[in-house]
Amino acid sequence: MPSPRSGPDKCPGALQVHVAADGPLARVRIPGGVVTSPQLQALAAAAQEIGKGEIELTSRGNLQLRALRDPDDFARRIEAVGLLPSTTHERVRNILASPLSGRIGGHADVRGLVTALDRGLCDDPALADLPGRTLFTIDDGSGDVSGLRGDLGVHALSDGRFALILAGADTGARLAEIDAVEVLLTAARTFDEIRGDAWRLSEVPGGTERVLEGLGLENDGEPLALPDAPGPGPIGWLDQPDGGVTLAGGLAFGTLPARLAEFLAAVEKPIVITPWRSVLLSDLDEWTAEQVVRVLAPMGLIFDENSPYLQVSACVGQPGCARSHTDVRADARAAIEGDDLPTQGRQHWSGCDRKCGRPHGEVTDVVAGPDGYRSTASRHDGTENGPS
Numbered sequence: 001m002p003s004p005r006s007g008p009d010k011c012p013g014a015l016q017v018h019v020a021a022d023g024p025l026a027r028v029r030i031p032g033g034v035v036t037s038p039q040l041q042a043l044a045a046a047a048q049e050i051g052k053g054e055i056e057l058t059s060r061g062n063l064q065l066r067a068l069r070d071p072d073d074f075a076r077r078i079e080a081v082g083l084l085p086s087t088t089h090e091r092v093r094n095i096l097a098s099p100l101s102g103r104i105g106g107h108a109d110v111r112g113l114v115t116a117l118d119r120g121l122c123d124d125p126a127l128a129d130l131p132g133r134t135l136f137t138i139d140d141g142s143g144d145v146s147g148l149r150g151d152l153g154v155h156a157l158s159d160g161r162f163a164l165i166l167a168g169a170d171t172g173a174r175l176a177e178i179d180a181v182e183v184l185l186t187a188a189r190t191f192d193e194i195r196g197d198a199w200r201l202s203e204v205p206g207g208t209e210r211v212l213e214g215l216g217l218e219n220d221g222e223p224l225a226l227p228d229a230p231g232p233g234p235i236g237w238l239d240q241p242d243g244g245v246t247l248a249g250g251l252a253f254g255t256l257p258a259r260l261a262e263f264l265a266a267v268e269k270p271i272v273i274t275p276w277r278s279v280l281l282s283d284l285d286e287w288t289a290e291q292v293v294r295v296l297a298p299m300g301l302i303f304d305e306n307s308p309y310l311q312v313s314a315c316v317g318q319p320g321c322a323r324s325h326t327d328v329r330a331d332a333r334a335a336i337e338g339d340d341l342p343t344q345g346r347q348h349w350s351g352c353d354r355k356c357g358r359p360h361g362e363v364t365d366v367v368a369g370p371d372g373y374r375s376t377a378s379r380h381d382g383t384e385n386g387p388s
Contacts, residue, residue, distance in 0.1 A: 009131040011027075012091075015090060016132075022066055025065070027062055028084075029091070031117070033272045042078065059275055060275055096150060097111070104241070107158050131200075147360075152166060162175045183217075191211060236248060246280055246283075249280075263295065312348075313358070313363075317330075325352060348364070
C-alpha cells in the first residue's frame, strides 16, 4: 500500500509555478500532445525573451520553461495563443493520447475524444479540484499510452468498443465510443469524491472497485494484459498509409532549444509532443521531409533510433536544482560523448535520490551522491514525478 501523502499536491502549472534554484518553472499542459505552429512559436519566443532559451518536454507530453524572469508575462503570452483555455483547470488537463492516432496504426482515431475530454474537464467546476498528477489516457489500440499506467483511461478495441482502464489496468468494462468521454468525466468526479488526500487512483483503497460502482459498470469482457509502453517511442521516417510522411525526432534529455522550436514551427505542419520526450511532424510530402531532416538533424533533432541519447534521460541537476549533488546533464553528456556510460540500455541519471523525471518501465538508475554515482536497475510505474 503506498504511503499516504503528507501535504497538498504542488505539481507546477502555467500559473502555479515552481520556484527552482534557477528561478520560476512553468509547465503548460498540452492535451494529446497537440501544439500548433503559432503556439510553438510563442513558446520559443518566451523561452528566448524571458526564459533560459529552451523548452523542456515532459514524460506526459507537456512543455515547461525554466528560469522565467516574468511568470505573469508568460501567462499572458500563452493565453493569447490558446494554451491557457481555463485558469481554474490548467493543471488538471493531463491527457495522454496515442501520438500517431489517425495517421498510423491503431483501431480508432482518438483525436476527437481528446478534444471532447479536455472541453468536458474545463466545463466542470468540480473537476478543478483534481490533483495536478491525475492522468487520463486515450489509447487508439496501439498499446502505447495505456502502458503508461494512467489513472483513468480508455483503450480502443478491434470490435469498435473501448476498454475502460482504471489505475493502469483493464477493468473488463466495455464502452461504446460515444459514451467514452462522459464515462471518463464521471469516473473523474467519483475519484475526486473518494480520494481523500490521495493524488493517484492507485493510492485509494479499493479505488478501482469504488469507481466502477459509481459508474454502475461491471466486467463484461476478458481484461486485456496491457503491454509496457515503448521505450524511446517511434523515431525516424514513418510512412503514413495516405502517402504522407511523419518524422519522429528525439531530443537529448528532452530539451528543445528555442531556435530549433522556431524552425519546427516554420514548417507549418501538425506537431505532436510525445510522452517519450520526442516530437512528431506529420503530413509531410517526401521532398519536404527530406529537407526537414537535412536542416533539423544538425540542429539537434535526433532521427537515428540507435543514438545513445535516446537511451539516456536525466533530471535537471545543478544549477537548476538545489538538491542535486552535481551537474547531471553535463556528466551524462560527457559519458555519452566519451563512450563511457556505466551500463547499456535505458538509464536515468539523477542528482539525488528523488529521481525526478524518471521514465516509466525498466530503467537503470544512475544516482549521484556525495561520493559519486551508483547504478541500480529497477522499475518505475509513475510519470512526471517532481518538477524536473
